[in-house]
Amino acid sequence: MVVEKYLLLSTYNLGIAFSVDNIFSTQGIIVMLLVAYGFSMWAFLTNAPKVYTVMVSDIKIAQKFYEGLLKLSAADIPLHYYYTPEENLGTLATADPLYMSMNYTSMSGLNPNRTYGLWYQLKKNTQLHIISGASYGHNNRQRHICFDNRCLETILLKVQAKRLRYKVRCKQPLNFLVKDIDERIIEMLEIKN
Template sequence: MTIATVTFNLLMTNYFGAFLPSIPIDSLFSTQGIMVMLLVAYAGAMWMFLSSAPKVYTIMVSDLKVAQQFYEGLLDLPTADVPLQYYYNYEQTLGAGAIDPLYMSTTATNPSLGASDGLWYQLKKNTQLHVISGASLGTKSRQRHVCFDHDCLEEVLLRIQARRLRYKIRRDKPLNFLVKDYDDRVIEMAEVSN
């Protein structure tokens, strides 16, 4: 070997040895070493993708048209794009087994509907609201909006208070309150406790 080759190998071993002291340089660039580096890079990319994805709250409503008038007209929520993680359908099975039949609609839903169906709103900077149909009407034919997350309903209640709409809190835990829209329809906002 020439002196230049030996010097280069020593420099590379010392350079990588500072970061990976127990791994020889030959095994780092072997097929197995390259596969491990690719898996680490993939895991890092997935972590960055999922950590930057917006938090999504889902609310089931009894009538999407009334809900659209409520969230766009009264609460002035801007519409949002469907988050990328919903294209991969990884959050669709969360909480499905804990739905109380009292809050579910008796009408059949279309199983061919995708995750992007419904209404999408920007609630906060990195928080979105997904409004879907599926809730039953409440007592006295009230529009019912059902949510599984307490923080979601608190955010909606803060928006209602900021817009100075008439509301009445019926229960704190689980959160349940009534709000009137401009057409004097009473909308019941209910948290489903798991």
């Protein structure tokens, strides 16, 4: 008996909540707009590409490696990367000095006075963002540093597919050496957080 009264009351309350007057009221329209906004943000974020960032010692040498040897195609910058970190923060005074000290190379199609790094398509919905700022390794060896194991595993698979000379030094964290076009040894290194 109590359950039947509760079900009738619940049905009555749902009927009131979804009545035509309530749906087209100011509050109803605001709720519908918020639901639509939430859905559109969900759709945008689920379709946004995964971005891996690799910090390199020399961006010109890295460009020869990723374009010349691995044959990665250039990628468009994702929407959420159009602004530099200092613009995202709102003022230059509060920007992190780590970002301000990096020397990116200019990309075509964007403001030539701005610097963005290099962007490559790694997989279908995965991009590779190359920035400078890594220190040189032993004997001034080129060093490419990444914080994500999956990124370096994907690069290693590309190296293996191109039949380049490489040597895995350590699997956890992943560390391998590979030779570039000019027979330079590049150290690919995963950094653990």
